[in-house]
Amino acid sequence: MVNSLLNVLWAQYLKIHRxxxxxxxxxxxxxxxxxxxxxxxxxxxxxxxxxxxxxEIKSASMWRERLPVQDYELIKQDIFRMMxxxxxxxxxxxxxxxAKSSGTTSDKSKFIxxxxxxxxxxxxxxxWRSVALMYENLEDPRVVEGKTMVIVGSSSKDLPGFEGSxxxxxxxxxxxxxxxxxxxxLFPTMHVALMSDFEKKLEIMAHSSIDEDIRxxxxxxxxxxxxxKKVLEITGKNNILEVWPQIQIFVHGAVYFEPYRAAFRxxxxxxxxxxxxxxNASEGYFAVQSDYAxxxxxxxxxNSIFYEFIPMEEWDKEFPQTIGLESVKINQNYALVITxxxxxxxxxxxxxxxxxxxxxFRIKISGRTKQFINVFGEELMVADTxxxxxxxxxxxxxxxxxxxxxxxxxxxxxxxxxxxLIEFEDCTxxxxxxxxxxDEVLKSINSDxxxxxTGDLAMQQLKINIASQGTFxxxxxxxNKLAAQTKIxxxxxxxxxxxxxxxxx
Numbered sequence: 001m002v003n004s005l006l007n008v009l010w011a012q013y014l015k016i017h018r019x020x021x022x023x024x025x026x027x028x029x030x031x032x033x034x035x036x037x038x039x040x041x042x043x044x045x046x047x048x049x050x051x052x053x054x055x056e057i058k059s060a061s062m063w064r065e066r067l068p069v070q071d072y073e074l075i076k077q078d079i080f081r082m083m084x085x086x087x088x089x090x091x092x093x094x095x096x097x098x099a100k101s102s103g104t105t106s107d108k109s110k111f112i113x114x115x116x117x118x119x120x121x122x123x124x125x126x127x128w129r130s131v132a133l134m135y136e137n138l139e140d141p142r143v144v145e146g147k148t149m150v151i152v153g154s155s156s157k158d159l160p161g162f163e164g165s166x167x168x169x170x171x172x173x174x175x176x177x178x179x180x181x182x183x184x185x186l187f188p189t190m191h192v193a194l195m196s197d198f199e200k201k202l203e204i205m206a207h208s209s210i211d212e213d214i215r216x217x218x219x220x221x222x223x224x225x226x227x228x229k230k231v232l233e234i235t236g237k238n239n240i241l242e243v244w245p246q247i248q249i250f251v252h253g254a255v256y257f258e259p260y261r262a263a264f265r266x267x268x269x270x271x272x273x274x275x276x277x278x279x280n281a282s283e284g285y286f287a288v289q290s291d292y293a294x295x296x297x298x299x300x301x302x303n304s305i306f307y308e309f310i311p312m313e314e315w316d317k318e319f320p321q322t323i324g325l326e327s328v329k330i331n332q333n334y335a336l337v338i339t340x341x342x343x344x345x346x347x348x349x350x351x352x353x354x355x356x357x358x359x360x361f362r363i364k365i366s367g368r369t370k371q372f373i374n375v376f377g378e379e380l381m382v383a384d385t386x387x388x389x390x391x392x393x394x395x396x397x398x399x400x401x402x403x404x405x406x407x408x409x410x411x412x413x414x415x416x417x418x419x420x421l422i423e424f425e426d427c428t429x430x431x432x433x434x435x436x437x438x439d440e441v442l443k444s445i446n447s448d449x450x451x452x453x454t455g456d457l458a459m460q461q462l463k464i465n466i467a468s469q470g471t472f473x474x475x476x477x478x479x480n481k482l483a484a485q486t487k488i489x490x491x492x493x494x495x496x497x498x499x500x501x502x503x504x505x
Contacts, residue, residue, distance in 0.1 A: 010144045035305060040063075085162075095117045097173045098165060099111070123284065151218070203472065215248055216251065248431040252277060274292055283342070295362060373406070377451075388442045389422070398424050415458070416459050423467035436461070
């Protein structure tokens with residue numbers, strides 16, 4: 001009875017967020033300028049605010065003229081100063097929380113400030129937007145009546161030289177700031193959720209979750225599958241609905257979901273079970289799937305983030321030109337540039353997106369500016385390979401675990417090609433057939449790839465290595481990269497990753 005009343009009150013409160021969503025959808029450009037103006041006003045007295053005279057800026061065009069596009073290398077020394085306790089550097093006051101981010105499994109880490117304002121006005125507000133839209137899409141939403149299982153990373157504090165600062169995965173940084181009231185609706189306990197030993201954490205979560213009333217799961221599809229399979233092994237059940245009959249939704253992000261959908265349908269064999277994609281990065285909460293019938297996301301415009309976009313032809317330039325929302329086009333690749341209330345100004349985060357709709361502004365993630373292959377002029381993006389492997393899995397009823405692609409470079413007696421390393425749950429199809437089919441699908445998706453493959457003149461047919469079960473897991477473990485938000489590098493213009501992975505095949 002108490003839980004039902006709570007659900008009613010919860011649903012009423014979410015109406016406020018739905019009204020705010022409708023407002024920024026109706027007034028996108030005005031809302032975006034309000035975000036930028038507010039950020040500049042609050043950061044005028046910082047070192048960067050004084051250096052670039054933030055108080056003088058009266059328009060988005062002035063902002064683009066005043067400050068060049070930044071990347072992490074240009075601001076990392078100032079971030080290190082913030083981590084050491086200095087105030088008023090990039091943002092006003094002291095920032096104590098920093099999200100450790102690499103984007104891939106590279107040994108090189110980035111540390112992104114998560115200020116109080118950034119947590120409350122971007123990450124937390126984005127989460128509320130997600131739940132508000134969830135309650136619009138679910139037939140009979142009762143998520144709050146039970147618990148939400150969260151699969152998060154870990155954090156550490158008082159690192160040498162950075163005493164007083166807390167550093168970790170953005171999921172862990174956010175969880176630590178969750179109110180005690182909200183924590184009562186989350187699983188597992190804070191102690192378990194933040195454990196640094198990820199393998200042990202998953203094991204404990206699997207065993208201790210069996211008797212819980214789980215209504216929602218939030219996390220990366222890759223690690224959620226690992227955890228849910230452990231639950232089935234322990235319980236002996238056929239699917240997860242037999243373990244948690246009231247569960248309603250899986251909220252996911254970080255990787256393209258479609259290749260995993262078949263595996264999740266077996267785990268949750270109900271047409272009413274829902275899936276929601278979110279775009280919640282270390283730098284902020286950018287977008288959320290607002291209509292479960294369509295696989296794109298609504299760009300959140302009132303979350304203290306000002307967006308700019310770099311057209312593909314500008315990506316490699318030292319001083320790339322950006323455009324605003326008013327100039328974007330559908331189905332074009334753009335590198336995302338953001339200004340936030342964590343002190344990131346005209347910051348290039350490395351993600352690429354495409355707009356699927358301009359009224360309202362809806363997007364899909366197309367890849368990373370550093371994750372593509374263009375050795376032979378094929379301009380292959382992660383969105384292309386994700387779509388291709390998804391179609392092949394669908395045709396042959398295969399379940400994907402993960403994959404990575406690298407070029408085979410041309411030699412005097414050998415033409416170039418692409419080499420794939422793919423791990424399936426169980427592969428019953430011959431490698432030759434998979435190679436032919438995947439190659440044909442890629443041709444149909446990417447005209448540049450098709451042109452380079454014509455007559456085998458520039459490129460030969462792709463090559464596939466079928467990985468044994470656990471290959472990518474073993475590689476991640478060897479690099480000490482087992483974590484909630486670690487992603488396998490899908491594409492690379494070099495062979496460093498794939499040469500390492502092939503040792504674990």
